[in-house]
Amino acid sequence: MADIVPKENLLVRMQEDIRRALEKPEGERRWGMVIDTRKCVGCHACTLSCVAENKLPPGVVYRPVLDQEIGTYPNVTRRFMPRPCMQCENPPCVPVCPVNATYTRPDGIVAIDYEQCIGCRYCITACPYSARTFDVGYTYTEGTPEQEVYELLPNYEYGVEHARVPGSEESPIGNARKCHFCLHRLEQGALPMCVTTCIGVANYFGDLNDPDSLVAEMAAQPNAVVLKEELGAKPKVFYLV
Amino acid sequence: MTTFATPMPGNEVKSPNWVQWVAWALTVICLAAGAYGFYLRFTEGHAAASYGSYVPWGLWIAAYVALIGASAGAFGFAAVIFTLRKTEYYGLARLAMLVAFGAFAAGMTNVWLDLGHPFRFWKLLTQTSWTSIMGWMSWFYVIYGLILVVGLFLTRNGVIPKFMERFSWIAFLFAIAFAGAEGALFGVVGARALWESGLTPILFLVEAALFGVGLVAAGALIFGAMNQQAARMMGVAMLILLGLLLLLEWAEYTTALYASVPAKTSAVMTILTGPYWWVFWGLHLGLGVVLPGLLLLFGRGNALLTGIAGALIAAMGLATKLNLVLPALAQEELDGLAHAFTGPGLTFSYFPSTMEWLVWLGTLGLGGLIVLVGHRLFSLATPTRSSASK
Numbered sequence: 001m002a003d004i005v006p007k008e009n010l011l012v013r014m015q016e017d018i019r020r021a022l023e024k025p026e027g028e029r030r031w032g033m034v035i036d037t038r039k040c041v042g043c044h045a046c047t048l049s050c051v052a053e054n055k056l057p058p059g060v061v062y063r064p065v066l067d068q069e070i071g072t073y074p075n076v077t078r079r080f081m082p083r084p085c086m087q088c089e090n091p092p093c094v095p096v097c098p099v100n101a102t103y104t105r106p107d108g109i110v111a112i113d114y115e116q117c118i119g120c121r122y123c124i125t126a127c128p129y130s131a132r133t134f135d136v137g138y139t140y141t142e143g144t145p146e147q148e149v150y151e152l153l154p155n156y157e158y159g160v161e162h163a164r165v166p167g168s169e170e171s172p173i174g175n176a177r178k179c180h181f182c183l184h185r186l187e188q189g190a191l192p193m194c195v196t197t198c199i200g201v202a203n204y205f206g207d208l209n210d211p212d213s214l215v216a217e218m219a220a221q222p223n224a225v226v227l228k229e230e231l232g233a234k235p236k237v238f239y240l241v
Numbered sequence: 242m243t244t245f246a247t248p249m250p251g252n253e254v255k256s257p258n259w260v261q262w263v264a265w266a267l268t269v270i271c272l273a274a275g276a277y278g279f280y281l282r283f284t285e286g287h288a289a290a291s292y293g294s295y296v297p298w299g300l301w302i303a304a305y306v307a308l309i310g311a312s313a314g315a316f317g318f319a320a321v322i323f324t325l326r327k328t329e330y331y332g333l334a335r336l337a338m339l340v341a342f343g344a345f346a347a348g349m350t351n352v353w354l355d356l357g358h359p360f361r362f363w364k365l366l367t368q369t370s371w372t373s374i375m376g377w378m379s380w381f382y383v384i385y386g387l388i389l390v391v392g393l394f395l396t397r398n399g400v401i402p403k404f405m406e407r408f409s410w411i412a413f414l415f416a417i418a419f420a421g422a423e424g425a426l427f428g429v430v431g432a433r434a435l436w437e438s439g440l441t442p443i444l445f446l447v448e449a450a451l452f453g454v455g456l457v458a459a460g461a462l463i464f465g466a467m468n469q470q471a472a473r474m475m476g477v478a479m480l481i482l483l484g485l486l487l488l489l490e491w492a493e494y495t496t497a498l499y500a501s502v503p504a505k506t507s508a509v510m511t512i513l514t515g516p517y518w519w520v521f522w523g524l525h526l527g528l529g530v531v532l533p534g535l536l537l538l539f540g541r542g543n544a545l546l547t548g549i550a551g552a553l554i555a556a557m558g559l560a561t562k563l564n565l566v567l568p569a570l571a572q573e574e575l576d577g578l579a580h581a582f583t584g585p586g587l588t589f590s591y592f593p594s595t596m597e598w599l600v601w602l603g604t605l606g607l608g609g610l611i612v613l614v615g616h617r618l619f620s621l622a623t624p625t626r627s628s629a630s631k
């Protein structure tokens with residue numbers, strides 16, 4: 001029994017890790033994530049909590065969970081692979097942006113300036129992980145007798161209030177959008193929503209520059225891999241396989 | 242030696258022939274359809290379009306690259322004529338500048354309406370990112386548009402200034418850089434195996450030249466500005482370019498299929514055998530290569546057949562570019578993505594919506610209108626000569 005129950009609460013440890021990181025200057029932090037595919041049961045809680053947290057409209061998703069089937073029936077296994085933005089260290093989406101709307105912050109998060117973005121979608125084509133989506137302007141209750149109030153609530157991505165005005169082309173409508181590790185929560189010392197809500201604690205999050213952090217420990221495991229390593233984007237999201 | 246352009250049949254001002262009436266009728270139809278399309282675009286926004294998150298670019302981007310390519314090709318054609326002092330084709334070169342401007346305006350309208358925030362376009366110029374090919378292209382467009390307008394204005398009386406002849410080689414180099422950079426816009430995207438190839442900018446250059454000459458030939462037919470000699474010259478140019486295009490496509494596709502790198506092979510297979518296989522085999526190869534090739538081979542020097550072949554080549558340029566833009570995007574970048582989360586735009590299949598077709602027609606109508614009106618405005622029907630002939 002003692003071996004099964006974790007000695008420490010992983011969420012509490014990660015929480016402490018990020019508080020420690022926040023005491024450092026921004027440029028010395030390097031936010032990263034490790035996803036343990038062996039613990040993921042494919043419940044999609046992270047996907048939906050992200051949708052709720054960031055008020056994502058139809059057609060926009062930051063963290064789908066890929067259901068991958070390996071082998072041929074009857075010799076098959078399944079693997080679940082949550083796919084956030086990899087916050088690449090060498091992000092192909094950044095140099096292609098013609099107006100510098102997408103950029104790498106000192107803490108390593110690849111951000112989008114919604115007011116600067118012209119919606120050309122060049123970055124979407126350049127991302128090797130399909131991590132960027134286009135906010136076309138849909139709402140879930142469009143065409144129904146009543147536009148639900150929750151659809152009009154503002155989101156607080158990047159720490160800024162963004163009201164949603166359906167029918168307009170006011171940002172973030174018309175923009176490229178993607179996961180930002182819940183920067184607005186992080187800056188308040190809270191974990192990204194997907195990490196908090198994962199029922200199996202399959203996500204480890206924190207400062208990769210802090211060798212004492214759980215995430216750095218996990219990223220150093222021999223079974224930690226990144227996706228499409230050959231492209232040289234240097235993702236800061238690792239998978240334990 | 243006379244430096245007067247050889248008067249071509251139809252070069253003199255005369256009432257529009259039936260081909261011009263057809264051109265006017267098509268332009269008006271396109272503009273009427275486009276008016277409704279523009280209305281939908283501005284009232285319903287991108288929600289009325291079929292592109293979305295996984296296939297973020299669609300018909301308009303394909304049309305934009307096809308039209309801008311054709312424009313650069315037509316412009317390069319004019320620059321070559323002036324550089325080589327081929328005075329007998331000076332009239333044709335002026336027409337080439339005009340169709341280049343029409344295609345440019347149509348292409349730019351497509352890409353402008355494709356922006357998520359069309360009214361932020363000015364940021365492209367005031368806050369350009371120089372690491373982005375698109376940033377560079379924005380400035381190229383400004384310079385290019387200016388060159389075309391100034392060129393048309395300066396030659397409006399039918400006299401080609403000496404400096405234009407002398408410095409046209411620079412314009413020619415610019416056309417090459419311009420069309421090549423358009424290809425590099427795609428060629429540098431490492432995430433898309435179909436685009437990321439050293440051949441992509443070269444392919445764009447050849448396609449630009451081909452569609453450009455095709456467009457000029459079609460324009461020359463409409464305005465009766467093509468004699469036997471010009472038809473022969475343009476016919477040979479188009480045949481050579483068609484051959485080059487086939488060679489490059491063969492090289493690109495066969496190496497991809499042989500190497501069997503999944504991302505690229507699946508994109509090529511989408512082109513050849515995917516749900517829109519007929520765009521490659523029917524529209525591109527059949528109507529854009531084989532049929533015009535036959536018309537040019539058997540109708541050498543025939544203005545009507547050369548003009549029709551040119552029109553087919555230029556029109557099917559869209560199919561060629563659709564096959565570049567869409568199959569590259571219609572690939573799952575990670576296994577399982579298509580079904581991981583669903584919603585509008587979270588799909589890898591794409592077919593343009595009614596609004597997209599209407600807007601596209603409208604942009605063609607706009608280009609057509611510019612050419613038809615510009616032909617009178619810039620007095621293209623007057624015989625053209627070099628200023629050196631004074």
Ligand code: SF4
Nearest residue numbers: 085086088091093127
């Ligand atoms: S995963 Fe895609 S969107 Fe995220 S940083 Fe990398 S290239 Fe950019």
Ligand code: SF4
Nearest residue numbers: 097117118120121123
């Ligand atoms: S969609 Fe926005 S963020 Fe992406 S490349 Fe265009 S301007 Fe930049």
